[in-house]
Amino acid sequence: MYALIDCNNFYASCERIFNPHLERKPIVVLSNNDGCVVARSNEAKALGIPAGIAAFKIRHLIESGEVYAYSSNYSLYGDISRRVMETITRFSPEIEVYSIDEAFLKLSGFEHLDLTEYGRAMRATVKKWVGMPISVGIGETKTIAKIAQRIAKKSTKANGVLNLAGSPYLEYALALTGVGDIWGVGRSYAGFLKKNGVETALDLRNAETGWVKKHMGIVGVRIVEELRGVSCLTLETCPSPKKGITVSRSFGKLVDSFDGMQEAVATYATRAGEKLRRERLAAGALMIFVMTNRFRDEPQYSNSTALELPVPTACTPELIQYALICLDRIYRKGYRFYKAGIILDSLVPWGRIQTDLFDTRNRDRDKRLMSALDEVNARHGAGALTFAVTGIQRPWKTKFNHRSPRCTTRWEELAEVKV
DNA sequence: TCTGGGGTCCTAGGACCC
DNA sequence: TCTGGGGTCCTAGGACCC
Numbered sequence: 001m002y003a004l005i006d007c008n009n010f011y012a013s014c015e016r017i018f019n020p021h022l023e024r025k026p027i028v029v030l031s032n033n034d035g036c037v038v039a040r041s042n043e044a045k046a047l048g049i050p051a052g053i054a055a056f057k058i059r060h061l062i063e064s065g066e067v068y069a070y071s072s073n074y075s076l077y078g079d080i081s082r083r084v085m086e087t088i089t090r091f092s093p094e095i096e097v098y099s100i101d102e103a104f105l106k107l108s109g110f111e112h113l114d115l116t117e118y119g120r121a122m123r124a125t126v127k128k129w130v131g132m133p134i135s136v137g138i139g140e141t142k143t144i145a146k147i148a149q150r151i152a153k154k155s156t157k158a159n160g161v162l163n164l165a166g167s168p169y170l171e172y173a174l175a176l177t178g179v180g181d182i183w184g185v186g187r188s189y190a191g192f193l194k195k196n197g198v199e200t201a202l203d204l205r206n207a208e209t210g211w212v213k214k215h216m217g218i219v220g221v222r223i224v225e226e227l228r229g230v231s232c233l234t235l236e237t238c239p240s241p242k243k244g245i246t247v248s249r250s251f252g253k254l255v256d257s258f259d260g261m262q263e264a265v266a267t268y269a270t271r272a273g274e275k276l277r278r279e280r281l282a283a284g285a286l287m288i289f290v291m292t293n294r295f296r297d298e299p300q301y302s303n304s305t306a307l308e309l310p311v312p313t314a315c316t317p318e319l320i321q322y323a324l325i326c327l328d329r330i331y332r333k334g335y336r337f338y339k340a341g342i343i344l345d346s347l348v349p350w351g352r353i354q355t356d357l358f359d360t361r362n363r364d365r366d367k368r369l370m371s372a373l374d375e376v377n378a379r380h381g382a383g384a385l386t387f388a389v390t391g392i393q394r395p396w397k398t399k400f401n402h403r404s405p406r407c408t409t410r411w412e413e414l415a416e417v418k419v
Numbered sequence: 420t421c422t423g424g425g426g427t428c429c430t431a432g433g434a435c436c437c
Numbered sequence: 438t439c440t441g442g443g444g445t446c447c448t449a450g451g452a453c454c455c
Contacts, residue, residue, distance in 0.1 A: 031423035038423065056421035072423085099455045186453050217429065219452080246425055295422055341424090398423095 001107040001138070001165055002235070003119065004145040005088055005126075007081075008133045008153060010101035011039035014080045015070050017131040018407045018415045026067045030055050033250050033398050034071055071400035079408045083130045091122050096235045104142055106235050119161035138163040142233045143226035146183040147173060147201060174202035174227065184223045189216055201227055241349065242279055247272045248341025251396035254293065256336045261290065261327060263391035268342045269323040270390055273316035276344060277370060282312035282353050284346030286319065288326035293338035303330040312346065312353045315366040316373070319344075320387060 007013060011029035016022045026043035030036065036054045044067060049058055061067040081100045089095050094106035107115060119136035126134050137149025144164055151173055152162035164170050180190030182201050192215065198204050204212075205227035212220045222232040247268040255261055265288060276283060289304035305326045313319065323342055348354075355363075376385050405413035 033421090033423075035422050052422085054422040059421080102455075184453065188452060217452095219429065242426085244426075248424065250423070293422085339423095 001111060001115075001140060002142050002145040003092075003105040003107050003115075003122075004137045004139075004142070004149045005084075005103050005105065005122065006135050006137075006149050006153065007084060007101040008135060009039060009041050010081075010132075011070075011072065011077055012041040012044070013132055014073070014077050015068075015404055016041075017080065019404065022068060027070065028058070028062075028067055029070050029072060030402065032072060032400075033252060034069075034401055035250065038072065069402055071403040073400075073403050073406060075406040075409045076404065080130065080132060084126055084132050084134070087126050087129050088122055090125075091118065094235055094237060096237055097239075104145065104235055107138065115165065116161055116163045119163065123160050134160070136161045138165055140165050140229050141226040141231045142235075143183050143223060144170070144229070147177050147181075150181060151176065171202060174205060175200050177201040179204055182223060182227070184219060189220070192216075242281065242347060243345075244347065245272050245275050245279075245281075245283070245344040246341060247275070248289070248339065248343075249398050250339040251337070252399040253395050254336040254338055255340075255396045258331055258333075260391075260396055261331055261337060261340060262324060262389060263394060264340050264396050265323050265327045265342065266320045266387060267390040267394070268340065269319045270316050270387060272342050272344050273314060273319050273370075274374070276314045276347070277374060279347075280350050281347040282314045282350060283319070283344035284309055284312040284348060285344070286322050286326065287343040287345065288323055288330065288340070289343075290327070290330055290337055290340045292335050296338075299335055301332055301335045303332075305329045306345075308346075311356050311359055311361070311363070312348050313363075313366070314350070315363075315370055317387065318361070318366070320389060324389075 012027040015027055015029065024043060025041070026047050026049075027041040028037045028044050028049060029039040031038045034055055036052055037049060037058070038052070040049055040051065047061070047067065049061075049067070055062075055069070058067065062069045077100060085095070085097050085103055088103060088105060092105040092107055092110065096104040098104055107118075110118065115138050119138060122136055123134055126132055135149050135153035137145045137147065137152050139145040139148050148162040148164040152158045152160055155162070162173075164173055167173075177200060179185055179193045179198055179200060180187070182204065185193070193199075193204065198207055204224060207224060209221060209224060212224050216223075225232050249268065251264065255264060285306060285308045287304055287306040289302070291302035292298070292300050294300060307322050307326055309322060373385055377383065405415065407413060407415045
């Protein structure tokens with residue numbers, strides 16, 4: 001028995017917590033660089049603002065004050081997420097934090113309770129303690145819980161909680177769910193299924209297993225089984241170690257010089273190193289990619305190149321060194337670059353690094369240097385100590401022109417109450 | 420003027436092994 | 438005309454997720 005807890009319009013709802021006058025107002029939250037819309041409040045959806053639309057296309061609505069727009073405030077969203085997760089943990093010891101705004105709870109052993117009421121209690125508690133509206137879906141498999149949650153969120157009758165476990169409405173709910181709205185069925189499979197007359201979750205549940213296996217592989221078979229009430233997807237309570245780390249960002253201003261690209265790539269490599277060390281991992285391989293802006297009518301170029309490291313490392317100067325070797329291989333003069341990124345690969349835990357007999361680096365010293373660096377930056381703020389090659393002015397830096405205060409993670413940005 | 424970022428899993432095919 | 442059988446590992450690309 002599973003419950004899926006999903007925060008409603010998560011980013012938009014986060015903005016409301018410390019800004020109550022936004023209640024019932026249309027809000028959008030913008031992507032990095034304030035580029036496009038990544039979250040919308042119900043009121044913004046009602047205005048017909050589509051998901052993912054470029055921000056400049058709704059600029060008139062923002063400037064006229066009809067729609068409130070915010071830059072992404074990941075410090076705030078991450079912290080609110082943590083609080084939501086902490087709160088719902090009280091309702092079951094077995095939790096899988098699935099994404100920043102979603103979690104599965106295992107409710108096996110709770111069947112003696114009225115689970116709908118239990119869901120309502122979760123909803124009320126999270127709203128009261130954290131200020132976040134959530135929807136709760138309950139079902140005998142994760143896939144059914146997802147379907148329940150989706151209906152719970154939309155239906156006024158359900159009022160945020162729907163329990164489909166052993167429910168006489170299960171078939172009805174499946175018939176109501178379009179095949180593209182099933183967890184694991186994306187645009188491509190949805191198109192294929194519809195072309196073959198499989199329109200709803202109920203149709204897919206009744207489809208022939210062999211046919212599904214042939215066209216959607218083992219992943220498809222699992223979805224069908226889950227719809228039939230056979231649990232194939234288990235609760236992943238402890239996250240498995242990361243397999244790769246990516247840091248990539250489009251620039252606030254196009255970059256047309258090698259120096260500028262060096263700064264950006266070195267900056268992203270620095271950030272990737274921080275992520276790596278937080279997870280106590282080392283990277284065995286690294287890839288750099290660069291690209292121009294495909295939306296612009298000007299010469300286009302994009303390329304990438306990878307490098308295997310002699311010994312897996314989490315040392316920022318070493319990562320920067322290899323990153324810049326890669327950049328040198330793919331940089332071309334005469335283009336205006338729009339985006340660059342680094343991907344760290346072949347990650348291994350620190351305890352399992354394969355060393356090299358002929359290695360000349362003093363890796364003990366590297367490690368001490370990195371922990372000193374991380375400690376200084378933790379104490380005096382991110383970026384207190386940086387590498388010169390990452391630049392000073394950084395004109396290409398990502399834009400966040402409408403960021404709300406980081407109320408819960410920065411002393412200087414605490415919310416103020418005016419009396 | 421202006422169009423996001425970061426992941427996972429599966430599969431087919433190639434290279435290689437005995 | 439005719440050319441075995443059974444495996445593993447790796448990678449790129451596709452599909453999906455939030």
